[in-house]
Amino acid sequence: MILFLPRPISIANLSNNIITFLYEVRGKGTHIISKLNQGGDKLELLGPLGNGFDLNIKGKIALISGGIGIAPMIYLAKELEGDIDFYCGFRNEVYYIDIIKEDVDNLFISTEDGSLGHKGL
Numbered sequence: 280m281i282l283f284l285p286r287p288i289s290i291a292n293l294s295n296n297i298i299t300f301l302y303e304v305r306g307k308g309t310h311i312i313s314k315l316n317q318g319g320d321k322l323e324l325l326g327p328l329g330n331g332f333d334l335n336i337k338g339k340i341a342l343i344s345g346g347i348g349i350a351p352m353i354y355l356a357k358e359l360e361g362d363i364d365f366y367c368g369f370r371n372e373v374y375y376i377d378i379i380k381e382d383v384d385n386l387f388i389s390t391e392d393g394s395l396g397h398k399g400l
């Protein structure tokens with residue numbers, strides 16, 4: 280068991296008793312997480328924490344997020360009923376959009392370097 284202070288990480292998916300986290304290696308804690316061995320190492324989780332999202336919203340919904348901030352929106356998009364426009368912005372590297380596409384009606388991408396989608400924020 281590896282011990283370190285908790286870091287807030289969103290639930291990116293929950294399916295068939297498996298929780299998915301999408302994370303970016305930023306510092307020491309996320310670096311340690313990235314080195315965990317599948318099937319061998321264990322992590323202690325505390326949660327879910329926070330207020331969550333209102334899932335009773337219906338109709339046309341816009342979800343807006345940037346970078347790793349897309350993580351909680353992926354699971355939210357799955358759970359919401361309605362027409363979902365998903366706006367996501369990235370600096371340069373675009374990730375996870377093939378999975379996001381499965382659960383949204385329209386996907387709008389922007390990149391700061393213009394490599395994909397709208398150029399800008």
Ligand SMILES: Cc1cc2nc3c(=O)[nH]c(=O)nc-3n(C[C@H](O)[C@H](O)[C@H](O)COP(=O)(O)OP(=O)(O)OC[C@H]3O[C@@H](n4cnc5c(N)ncnc54)[C@H](O)[C@@H]3O)c2cc1C
Nearest residue numbers: 284286287288289301302303305306307308309310347350
């Ligand atoms: C609500 C919420 C949801 C988030 N969801 C995600 C997500 O889904 N995916 C994702 O990638 N990121 C997410 N983040 C951001 C993520 O929490 C940070 O990127 C992560 O905590 C960085 O941890 P780190 O150790 O790699 O970085 P560091 O910058 O090294 O450390 C993070 C924090 O821990 C403190 N710290 C580090 N070591 C110690 C120590 N020994 N003692 C005391 N304090 C210490 C640092 O001062 C810093 O404030 C979320 C953040 C919030 C607030």
